[in-house]
Amino acid sequence: MKKALKYIVIALIVLGVLFAAAFFIKTNAKSPITFDTETAFKTTIEQKTVATGKVIPEDEVQIKPQISGIIEKIYVEEGDKLKSGDLIAKIKVVPNEQSLNSAKGRVNNAEIALNNAKTEYDRNKALFDKGVISSQDFNNIELQYNQAKLEVENARNDYQIIRLGSAGGSSTANTNIRATVAGTVLEIPIKEGDQVIQSNNFNDGTTIATIADMSIMIFEGQVDEAEVGKLKFGMPLKISLGAIQDKELDAKLKFIAPKGVEEQGAVQFKIEGDLKLPEDVFIRAGYSANASIVLEKKDSVLAIKEALLQFDKETDKPYVEIQTGDQKFERKDIEIGISDGINVEVVSGLTEEDKIKVWNKTEPVKKESNEN
Numbered sequence: 001m002k003k004a005l006k007y008i009v010i011a012l013i014v015l016g017v018l019f020a021a022a023f024f025i026k027t028n029a030k031s032p033i034t035f036d037t038e039t040a041f042k043t044t045i046e047q048k049t050v051a052t053g054k055v056i057p058e059d060e061v062q063i064k065p066q067i068s069g070i071i072e073k074i075y076v077e078e079g080d081k082l083k084s085g086d087l088i089a090k091i092k093v094v095p096n097e098q099s100l101n102s103a104k105g106r107v108n109n110a111e112i113a114l115n116n117a118k119t120e121y122d123r124n125k126a127l128f129d130k131g132v133i134s135s136q137d138f139n140n141i142e143l144q145y146n147q148a149k150l151e152v153e154n155a156r157n158d159y160q161i162i163r164l165g166s167a168g169g170s171s172t173a174n175t176n177i178r179a180t181v182a183g184t185v186l187e188i189p190i191k192e193g194d195q196v197i198q199s200n201n202f203n204d205g206t207t208i209a210t211i212a213d214m215s216i217m218i219f220e221g222q223v224d225e226a227e228v229g230k231l232k233f234g235m236p237l238k239i240s241l242g243a244i245q246d247k248e249l250d251a252k253l254k255f256i257a258p259k260g261v262e263e264q265g266a267v268q269f270k271i272e273g274d275l276k277l278p279e280d281v282f283i284r285a286g287y288s289a290n291a292s293i294v295l296e297k298k299d300s301v302l303a304i305k306e307a308l309l310q311f312d313k314e315t316d317k318p319y320v321e322i323q324t325g326d327q328k329f330e331r332k333d334i335e336i337g338i339s340d341g342i343n344v345e346v347v348s349g350l351t352e353e354d355k356i357k358v359w360n361k362t363e364p365v366k367k368e369s370n371e372n
Contacts, residue, residue, distance in 0.1 A: 034327065035327060035329070035357050035358055035359070036358045037323050037355035037356055037357055037358065038304070038305065038308060038355070038356050038358060039352060039353070039354065039355060039356065040302050040303065040304045040346055040350050040351070040352050040354065040356070041302075041303060041304075041352065042300050042301065042302060042303070042352075043300070043301065043303050043343055044297070044298065044299045044300065044301075045297070045298050045301060045303060045337075045338055045339070045340050045343055045344075045345055046294050046296070046297045046340055047294070047295045047296040047297070047338045047339065047340060048292055048293060048294055048295060048340065049223060049224075049227045049230075049292075049293050049295055050290050050291065050292055050293070051221035051222060051223045051237075051271060051290065051291040051293060052221055052222065052288075052289075052290055053219055053220050053221020053222060053271075053288075053289055053290075053291065054219075054220060054221070054286055054287060054288050054289055055217055055218070055219055055220075055239070055241065055275065055283055055285070055286070055287045055289050056217065056218060056220055056285050056286060057183075057186075057212035057213060057214060057216065057217055057218075057285055058213070058216045058217065058218045058274075059212060059213065059216070060186065060210055060211070060212040061180060061181050061183070061210070061211045061212065062207045062209075062210050063088060063177060063179065063180060063207065063208045063209045063210070063211060064198075064199040064204070064205035064206065064207055064208060065091055065174075065177055065196050065197075065198050065199065065205060065206065065208060066174045066198055066199065067091060067093060067174040067175060067198050068093075068094075068195075068196060068197050068198045069091040069092050069093040069094055069175065069195070069196060070091065070092045070094055070193060070194070070195050070196070071089055071090075071091060071092075071190055071191065071192050071193060071194045071195075071196060071208075072089075072090045072091060072092040072175075072192070073089060073090045073192060074088070074089045074188065074190075074191070074192055075087050075088060075089060075090075076088050076089075076185055076188070076209070077185065077188070078185050078186065078187060078188055079184065079185060080184070080185045081183070081184050081185075082179040082182060082183065082184075082185060082211060083179065083182050084179055084180060084181055084182050085178050085179060086178060086179045087176055087177070087178055088177045088178060088179055088185075088208060088209050089177040089190075089208055089209075090175055090176055090177070091174075091175045091176075091177065091196065092175070093175060094195075103155070103158050103159040104159055106155045106158065106159070107152070107155040107156055107159050109155075110148070110151045110152040110154075110155040110156075111152055113148050113151065113152075114145075114148040114149055114151070114152050116148075117144050117145040117147075117148035117149075118145060118148075120141055120144070120145070121141055121142060121144075121145040124137070124138055124141040125138070177208050177209075179209075179211055180211075181211055181213075182213070183211040183212050183213045183214070184211065184212060184213070184214045185209055185210070185211055186210045186211065186212050186285055187209065187210040188208070188209050188210075189207055189209075189210075190206065190207075190208060194206075196208065212285065214283070214285065215277065217275045217277060217283055217285075218251075218254075218272050218273060218274055218275055219237060219239050219251050219272065219273040219275055219289055219291050220270065220271075220272050221270070221271055221289070221290075221291050222263075222268040222269065222270055222271070223268065223269055223271055223293075224266060224267070224268060224269075225260055225266070225267040225268070225269065227295065228256065228260075228269045228271075230295045230296070231253060231256055231271065231293065231295075232253070233253055233254065233256070234252055234253060234254075235252070235253040235293060235294075236250065236251070236252060236253075236293075236294070237250070237251040237252065237253060237273045237291040237292070237293055238250065238251075238291065238292040238293075239251050239273075239275065239289050239290070239291050240289060240290045240291075240292070241283070241287050241288070241289050242287065242288040242289065243284070243287050243288075244281065244287075247281060249275055249276065249277070249278070249281070250275075250276045251273035251274055251275045251276065251291065252273055252274050253271060253272075253273050253293070254272055254273055254274050255270075255271060255272035255273075256269060256270075256271050257269045257270040257271070271291075273291060296338050298337070298338060298345060301337070301345045301346075302345070302346045302350065302352065303343045303344060303345050303346060304320070304343070304344060304346055304350070304356060305342065305343060305344075306339055306341065306342060306343060306344045307358075307360060308320055308356050308357075308358065308359070309336070309344065310359060317333060318333070318334055318335075318336050319331050319332060319333045319334060320332055320334060320350070320356045320357070321356065321357035321359060322354050322355065322356060322357070323355040323356075323357060329357045332349060332350070332354075333349060334346055334347075334348065334349030334350055335347040335348045335349055
């Protein structure tokens with residue numbers, strides 16, 4: 001009797017353990033999270049890219065001297081508006097001693113040759129007046145005399161240019177630096193007393209000032225190689241300036257660089273766009289700017305939130321989970337189109353009636369109150 005009772009107790013304990021285990025497994029099989037669902041909807045999707053860059057004048061002209069020397073006087077300031085021909089600065093010439101001596105020697109030689117030619121001319125003039133020599137012989141002597149006078153004048157002018165920077169009678173002295181175009185002075189990188197070098201075939205020369213027409217501005221920026229193939233000339237740009245927060249400017253794409261430049265491991269292509277300047281907005285050269293470019297746009301397409309998408313770990317193909325019952329879902333592969341980063345186009349695989357699982361929902365953390 002005792003043996004039978006013992007077996008009954010053991011059987012009850014085993015059944016209790018099995019029941020507890022089954023209950024535990026069933027309880028843990030249920031998801032602790034109650035998933036919400038969303039549906040697809042019709043909307044307009046724009047695929048955009050943003051090019052970072054700056055706003056600059058279309059043409060900037062650097063004014064350089066035609067003669068070396070020291071800046072004696074600067075007559076303008078940065079920001080001044082100039083007309084073509086306005087005086088910017090004046091240069092004081094510091095002549096090269098060797099060139100100066102050479103020019104002085106040429107003057108002396110020319111004066112000696114002139115004195116000799118004058119003596120010959122005076123002597124032959126007297127003979128010609130008496131009819132001793134022919135007219136042709138006298139004309140040759142007179143030509144040599146006139147050439148000697150011209151050589152003296154040229155030698156003296158060259159000496160004057162080397163010594164002072166210009167000939168005495170010159171109306172546009174090389175020492176006077178003038179604006180070659182009309183515009184605004186953007187930069188004067190030199191100051192009075194600085195030494196400058198003339199522009200020639202072997203040297204760009206020292207920049208005296210930079211002038212630009214501020215009424216004609218362009219956006220200059222860069223785009224990634226993955227997006228440059230989608231750009232077309234004439235595309236509209238929306239320009240946002242860092243210095244003007246509440247204003248967007250319109251522009252049109254006019255240039256796409258044929259060659260990219262590698263920067264930090266990525267190839268970037270330069271682009272330019274003609275900027276339309278409102279009359280009530282003043283733009284300074286060098287403002288940082290971003291250009292928003294619409295690469296593709298689709299109206300009234302079926303879309304879902306991009307956060308609802310999941311991707312197969314092996315094939316990397318997109319899919320969603322569709323509700324089939326109370327907190328029951330099944331996988332459904334879909335085909336997607338363009339995305340704006342928030343919403344993504346659904347090409348096939350879904351309808352507006354399908355309820356899509358919000359798979360990335362997390363259970364809120366319960367806060368435990370600490371009793372003091």
